Amino acid sequence: MQKLNFLLSVFILLFASCEKSSNNDIIIDEDVITFVELNASQYDVNILDSLVTGKFEKFSFSEGDTVSHDNWDVAFSGTTIIVNGGDSYNVNQPERIGNAAVYIDIGVMSDIKTVDVGRLTQDNELDPAIIDDLGISGQGWASYNHESHILSPIAGKILVFRTHDNKYAKMEILYYYDSEDPQPSQGDYGGFYTFNYVYQSNGSINF
Secondary structure (H helix, E strand, C coil): CHHHHHHHHHHHHHHHHHHHHHHHHHHHHCCCEEEEEEECCCEEECCCCCCEEECCEEEECCCCEEECCCCCCEEEECCEEEECCECCCCCCCCCCCCCCEEEEEECCHHHCCECCHHHCECECCCCCCCCCCCCCCCCCCEEEECCCCEEEECCCEEEEEECCCCCEEEEEEEECCCCCCCCHHHCCCCCEEEEEEEEECCCCCEC
């Protein structure tokens, strides 16, 4: 009987240990938030200079959603991504009142633990901080397939942000269409962003 009680005690301890470990894993996973199909599809492209004009959809990391007020962090219109900081280079862009900035890092999002504040860049009067050439050069967040005319996020490119109010976030864009089989020849030009992000709300540069 004593041996049976001992074995039972060991089993309970092992179960409790596994349960605690499992809960810790769940907490870590909850740090990553997925936003599905932010609709930034109300845009037009000038084929002469690739300039994108149209409605910008503004997003707030602290609210975890699109917003209509001025305390936004990042905004999307077609392939164009701008931040709430710096200067506007197009009249149709929303007003900037914040100190947001951004840069693109390379790697797995979970491995990016610290913001390199020296790399943070704001939009200026000529260009956005994130290159916007419809993905043709591959220097921005996307690449462009000339045969299928499909735009795809480049794996391993992580957008690191300072928000409008000096907090920090990192984002991985996963998808640009609202269909698993986009048909650009039939007018499916995309503009629906699905992305993962982590928001650091306490102002620390460490994730």
